[in-house]
Amino acid sequence: ILVHVVTQKGKGYDPAESSSDKYHGVSKFNVLTGEQAKAKPNAPSYTSVFAKSLIAEAERDDRIVAVTAAMPSGTGLDKFEGLFPARCFDVGIAEQHAVTFAAGLASEGYKPFAAIYSTFLQRAYDQIVHDVAIQSLPVRFAIDRAGFVGADGATHAGTFDVAYLSCLPGMTVMAAADELELMHMVATAASHDDGPIAFRYPR
Numbered sequence: 294i295l296v297h298v299v300t301q302k303g304k305g306y307d308p309a310e311s312s313s314d315k316y317h318g319v320s321k322f323n324v325l326t327g328e329q330a331k332a333k334p335n336a337p338s339y340t341s342v343f344a345k346s347l348i349a350e351a352e353r354d355d356r357i358v359a360v361t362a363a364m365p366s367g368t369g370l371d372k373f374e375g376l377f378p379a380r381c382f383d384v385g386i387a388e389q390h391a392v393t394f395a396a397g398l399a400s401e402g403y404k405p406f407a408a409i410y411s412t413f414l415q416r417a418y419d420q421i422v423h424d425v426a427i428q429s430l431p432v433r434f435a436i437d438r439a440g441f442v443g444a445d446g447a448t449h450a451g452t453f454d455v456a457y458l459s460c461l462p463g464m465t466v467m468a469a470a471d472e473l474e475l476m477h478m479v480a481t482a483a484s485h486d487d488g489p490i491a492f493r494y495p496r
Contacts, residue, residue: 344369411451
């Protein structure tokens, strides 16, 4: 017996049904309007610093492209896509494909930035090894949600990426100590063409 169940995200709750990228993980919200009550940040998030830095680099170099696996707003690539829609690719919930796709782009002379949460990048380890590192392709990995990330919960804590990337041939791994370092790391990655490079940062 095979039971095939077709689901719809947010079925029965209009705000969730009408929003393709919200209500995946929610904080307190108004049930009638769907508006989430989030605390106001007192500093820019690392995600927004990454997005602004990548946009600045992309304005100078039209070979820069971005790849996300169904997380455009979570990784900040929604802002990039708003300015460069033809240079931003959302491959859906398919981290493995995102990495191989980025490898293909790199092999054709593009400068792909694959923006993926640390914990989800684990899913694509085989592709990182075989399609990127062994081929020595300059794929740039923007590893969001590195370390313990609080509100996203234990399933989104990215604690293994340094270990599983550092052992790969030709892989450069960087970790941002602050927002300024992250800006410099994006610029460094944009100019790096000698094999894969990764930079990690918290939420």
